[in-house]
Amino acid sequence: MIDKNTISESYNEKQREAIAFSGKHLLLLAGAGTGKTKTIVGRAEYLINQGYRPEKIQILTFTKRAASEIVERVKAGISDQDVRSLNGSTFHSWCNQLIIKFPNLFGAANYTVIDPDDQLSIMKMACGAASEDYGKTRLKPQQLLDLFSFARNTRINLTETLRKLLFKGKDDLQTTEDINALKPQVELLIKEYQSQKLRQQYLDYDDLLLVVANRLNKDAEAREILAKAYDHILIDEMQDTNPLQWYLLKPFENICHLFCVGDDAQSIYSFRGADFKNVHLFQERVANSEIKVLDKNYRSTQEILDLSNWLLETSPINYNKRLTASRGAGKQPTIVNVANQFEEANYIANHILESFSEGGNSFTDFLILSRSQYYTRPLQAVFLQKKIPYQTFGGRKFLEAAHIKDLVSVLRVINNPMDEIAWIRFFTFIHGIGAVRATSYMSEVMRIEPENVHGLDLTSIIPGKEGIKAKSYYDAAYQNRGNVKMAIKDLYKTMEFDLAMKYSKDWYEKRKGDFPVLEILSENYATLGEFISEGILDNSANVAGSNTLGGSKINTAELKDHVTISTVHSAKGLEADVCFVLNVSPKTYPSAYSLGNIEEVEEDRRVLYVALTRAKNDLIITRSKESINAYHHQTDKDEDDTSDSAYFLEGLPEHLALQTSPKSFTAPVTDAKKANTIDLDLGMDFS
DNA sequence: TTTAGTCACGTTTTT
DNA sequence: CGTGACTAAA
Numbered sequence: 001m002i003d004k005n006t007i008s009e010s011y012n013e014k015q016r017e018a019i020a021f022s023g024k025h026l027l028l029l030a031g032a033g034t035g036k037t038k039t040i041v042g043r044a045e046y047l048i049n050q051g052y053r054p055e056k057i058q059i060l061t062f063t064k065r066a067a068s069e070i071v072e073r074v075k076a077g078i079s080d081q082d083v084r085s086l087n088g089s090t091f092h093s094w095c096n097q098l099i100i101k102f103p104n105l106f107g108a109a110n111y112t113v114i115d116p117d118d119q120l121s122i123m124k125m126a127c128g129a130a131s132e133d134y135g136k137t138r139l140k141p142q143q144l145l146d147l148f149s150f151a152r153n154t155r156i157n158l159t160e161t162l163r164k165l166l167f168k169g170k171d172d173l174q175t176t177e178d179i180n181a182l183k184p185q186v187e188l189l190i191k192e193y194q195s196q197k198l199r200q201q202y203l204d205y206d207d208l209l210l211v212v213a214n215r216l217n218k219d220a221e222a223r224e225i226l227a228k229a230y231d232h233i234l235i236d237e238m239q240d241t242n243p244l245q246w247y248l249l250k251p252f253e254n255i256c257h258l259f260c261v262g263d264d265a266q267s268i269y270s271f272r273g274a275d276f277k278n279v280h281l282f283q284e285r286v287a288n289s290e291i292k293v294l295d296k297n298y299r300s301t302q303e304i305l306d307l308s309n310w311l312l313e314t315s316p317i318n319y320n321k322r323l324t325a326s327r328g329a330g331k332q333p334t335i336v337n338v339a340n341q342f343e344e345a346n347y348i349a350n351h352i353l354e355s356f357s358e359g360g361n362s363f364t365d366f367l368i369l370s371r372s373q374y375y376t377r378p379l380q381a382v383f384l385q386k387k388i389p390y391q392t393f394g395g396r397k398f399l400e401a402a403h404i405k406d407l408v409s410v411l412r413v414i415n416n417p418m419d420e421i422a423w424i425r426f427f428t429f430i431h432g433i434g435a436v437r438a439t440s441y442m443s444e445v446m447r448i449e450p451e452n453v454h455g456l457d458l459t460s461i462i463p464g465k466e467g468i469k470a471k472s473y474y475d476a477a478y479q480n481r482g483n484v485k486m487a488i489k490d491l492y493k494t495m496e497f498d499l500a501m502k503y504s505k506d507w508y509e510k511r512k513g514d515f516p517v518l519e520i521l522s523e524n525y526a527t528l529g530e531f532i533s534e535g536i537l538d539n540s541a542n543v544a545g546s547n548t549l550g551g552s553k554i555n556t557a558e559l560k561d562h563v564t565i566s567t568v569h570s571a572k573g574l575e576a577d578v579c580f581v582l583n584v585s586p587k588t589y590p591s592a593y594s595l596g597n598i599e600e601v602e603e604d605r606r607v608l609y610v611a612l613t614r615a616k617n618d619l620i621i622t623r624s625k626e627s628i629n630a631y632h633h634q635t636d637k638d639e640d641d642t643s644d645s646a647y648f649l650e651g652l653p654e655h656l657a658l659q660t661s662p663k664s665f666t667a668p669v670t671d672a673k674k675a676n677t678i679d680l681d682l683g684m685d686f687s
Numbered sequence: 688t689t690t691a692g693t694c695a696c697g698t699t700t701t702t
Numbered sequence: 703c704g705t706g707a708c709t710a711a712a
Contacts, residue, residue, distance in 0.1 A: 062701085062702080063701085063702085064702095090702065091702075092702050093702090115702095116701095116702090205701095205702050206702090208702090209702095268700075269700080269701075271699085271700065271701085272700085272701065272702080371699065371700075372698080372699050372700070373698090373699085373700085374697095374698055374699080375699095377703095396703085396704095402703095402704080431690095431691090432690075432691095433690085434689055434690045434691080435689090435690090436688080436689060436690085437689075437690090506703095537702070567699085567700065567701090568700080569699085569700045569701065570700090570701080588699095591699065591700095593699070594699095603700095604699095607699095607700075
């Protein structure tokens with residue numbers, strides 16, 4: 001379809017300039033809805049049409065979902081070439097692939113990637129091993145991990161990390177003294193954590209990036225090898241990259257071309273070390289680079305943008321941004337004042353069902369955004385009750401669910417017999433074995449010579465019926481170790497009864513159906529090791545309350561019609577006809593946690609901005625009456641409260657939004673006819 | 688001494 | 703919903 005040397009008419013002038021950019025490196029500042037993803041897709045297509053090999057183009061995004069969307073779209077646009085080898089992934093997944101692809105270069109190919117739960121277990125072990133120092137700190141293992149991760153991601157030293165995270169950035173004599181007193185213990189515990197990890201051959205998320213980045217920054221030979229592997233790197237959401245990711249990208253400045261796309265007004269990851277000001281320093285940091293801008297919005301109506309623009313303009317920070325709608329005027333945004341979460345949920349459910357009876361809509365037209373995952377629970381309950389199909393984004397991941405981890409722990413010990421956490425999880429799963437005995441059995445396993453560990457007879461370690469049980473699990477997986485899917489299938493058959501017992505409360509409702517999904521998921525992986533590592537890094541599948549299946553690898557082909565419920569953070573890049581933004585109340589926007597800290601308040605503002613700019617035609621904001629009243633009440637009294645003007649919608653000009661309350665919905669709600677035809681049974685069509 | 692089971696509690700945001 | 707503290711039972 002696409003002529004090799006011209007770019008499709010569907011792009012505007014500026015998009016085309018970016019797509020055909022012929023300099024070395026580019027930063028494209030693209031506001032919300034200005035065709036950011038489309039332009040990345042266009043760039044990838046253009047490069048392939050120019051003759052660059054698809055496997056030498058790497059697309060980097062923040063979420064797996066965004067990555068696969070871009071790759072799918074490129075593949076759909078190019079028919080006559082082999083674009084299967086085009087690779088799109090998250091920073092973490094990409095580093096993991098590099099580590100596996102170049103085993104000699106990074107020397108960590110046999111390591112197991114661990115998730116945050118495992119990190120916590122290891123940090124607990126480390127604190128146990130160095131209990132004297134741990135006792136002096138009064139810090140929890142999770143806090144220690146947060147400190148360490150923040151330091152590594154921002155690449156600032158421990159003293160300053162402690163100051164920022166524990167002492168709110170205070171820089172006085174007393175604080176410095178406190179820090180100096182605390183630092184040696186923290187340092188020691190982190191060292192212990194590091195050595196535990198190394199001994200058990202684990203890589204945590206930060207390690208993945210650091211292993212690759214360190215090597216490339218220090219070793220010219222490594223850079224040469226990768227220079228042969230890559231021509232172009234296309235990076236999405238550049239404003240969210242943190243110093244560690246910059247450190248990873250820096251060597252590529254001389255290896256290949258960088259095409260970076262971002263929007264400073266949508267930077268919402270500072271808690272992970274990202275700094276939106278970084279995009280402003282792009283040209284100073286990257287030699288031979290240029291900046292281009294996209295500012296024409298194709299997504300929303302002008303009314304929606306007026307409200308969004310107003311939000312940014314009331315900020316003390318100058319974002320220098322004013323989006324204009326190429327689509328023109330439409331419907332005014334609505335603010336609905338609700339009494340409580342239940343009314344809010346019902347209002348939304350009824351609104352969706354009503355627009356159904358009027359015809360023309362499908363569930364996919366609706367997107368519901370929340371500040372936190374937690375807040376959407378009542379909504380999910382109402383949706384289940386009214387049989388509205390929905391999918392959630394954000395929240396606990398599929399492979400982090402307890403019942404899945406139980407099964408995967410057996411696969412993990414076969415894949416990496418040094419994996420102490422997995423051994424302990426495996427052993428404690430067996431009824432009658434608790435933490436104490438599990439730990440002692442695990443130590444016995446560790447004493448076995450490495451060459452004899454594979455395929456060992458567990459009854460020689462664990463006596464009685466527990467030993468027989470352990471052996472039966474182990475063997476079921478071990479006999480199928482060459483075939484991931486078979487291993488899961490057999491292992492599940494062996495474990496099913498015990499799993500059902502352990503999770504008897506919600507086994508049939510929530511858990512059972514996940515195992516067929518796990519089997520399907522595993523089909524994409526050739527080896528146990530790949531399944532475990534990549535699976536852990538795959539954020540796209542989640543379980544929490546979903547009544548459809550998550551996972552880009554499972555069902556991109558047969559997407560069902562469903563409403564999307566998402567946290568704002570997970571919604572970047574999403575858009576929808578009708579968009580609900582939940583609970584835009586004081587103490588949420590900005591969050592009570594952020595009050596008093598200007599930078600955090602401004603980040604919350606950007607969170608709201610991202611939420612508002614998802615809507616194409618209809619933007620509906622809900623907020624709780626009580627919190628508004630309480631807010632006014634409180635601020636009337638506290639004259640000197642510095643936060644009295646903090647609430648983002650305070651002082652909103654009347655013409656920008658229409659205020660209403662939910663009309664009473666006493667009539668029994670009739671479910672949409674369409675809704676009834678949708679099968680809510682989990683995992684049903686995968687047998 | 689070890690394990691299993693119950694209850695209350697508190698939850699930003701993500702790889 | 704998952705964690706942590708506590709109790710009862712093995």
